[in-house]
Amino acid sequence: MSTTLIHNGRLIGADGVPAPGWVLIDGERIAACGTGEAAPAGADTCVDARGALILPGMIDAHVHFREPGLTHKATIASESRAAVLGGVTSYMEMPNTVPPTTTLRAVADKQAIAARDSAANYAFFLGASETNIGEIAALDPREIPGVKLFIGSSTGNMAVNSPEALEAVFSTARVPVMVHAEDDSIIAANAAAAREKYGNDVPVGEHPSIRSAEACLSAAKRAISLAKAHGRRLHIAHLTTAAETELIRGEELVTAEATPLHLLFDSGDYAALGSRIKVNPAVKSRADREALRAAVADGRIAAIGSDHAPHLADEKRGGSLKAASGAPSVQFALPVLLGLFPPAIVQARYSAAPAALFDIRHRGAIAPGNYADIVLVDECAPYTVGDADSASPCGWTPFAGVSLRHRVRDVWVNGTLTVSDGRLTGLTGAKPLRFDRPADPEKTA
16 A cells, blocks of 8 residues: 655644644555654655645535436535535535435435445435334444434425424434424414515515524424433534524533534625525524534534535525525535634534544544545635636535635545645545444444
């Protein structure tokens, strides 16, 4: 196996401060790493990091890559390449495709596509439905990261609302349950009031009033109650409100995620950006945004996921009730986050935490024996993102017009240089993610 020495870079130290350091890759794994200028000699290839941050590959536990069935928007091939261009070396993909990923056969079909096409390491959530408890009971927890449960409808209309089905999901799941938490009854009442006021052309700025903070809080409370009643691990996707950050405080079984889009924008941005930032749950007030940032900083929000969800530009036309909800985010998530938080927090929330929460061994940290998923990030002069920079076939980004000061330069996936100087190399070392759990956790001694 060949060896690669990355030197003259900066590693995040135990104190959270970047310090001079180096990493030695041997085949697929990290052989050694250290601080200071000295490094082992004799590597087959030497890479001068030129002062760049050396980070573990980001692990994005929340992406929508649209395949199968929605490949006019995106594919596993296209979006995994957008991911590695953004320093994301592993992803866990959501089930609201066509058909929805609510059977183990559908999961296997996606795994086969990814084995052929993916540029990043991959895994696929099994979606919950009103009728697939048998599939949830039969899943192998070593191969599937979790069960995705929509308490509230979003793209794909996979909502599970009956009390019986919700109880069954939480009583059966042997893996973390990731919940999209919005209350459909509250949303329906808010939408009816908006139609009464505006007719069918409801302005997009009304989106946070329709998919309101009350709707999020109601569903989150329901999910937490179910998790506690059944002793199950709950991960609440894309928090958007200050109230939710307080709701999860001190809950041992409950963790949560925030997205770069909700951390960067607030409801005042609808006037300029319109449906570009129309996502579910909605971007809400500035006070909510500031509460999310504080919760990421102090660890109440354990993880960050991009909720990458591309739509064609034509599908984003219309107001609050017509434009598709979702935005492509994975390519620029890391540079955006590095503009909001110190590198140590970004590394912890977007790499280490997903690895820990979903039981992924040997990823999420620069450490000997771990897989060599490594990202070099340059701090640079400010530059402005444009739609033309998007690698996704949808051809736009919600971050167009945003000024950034970090660029992803080089990316290794399991020791294979997949991005060099900001460009894809055409090589990939991608693998299926495996989860460090017994086949039947209920029988664990």
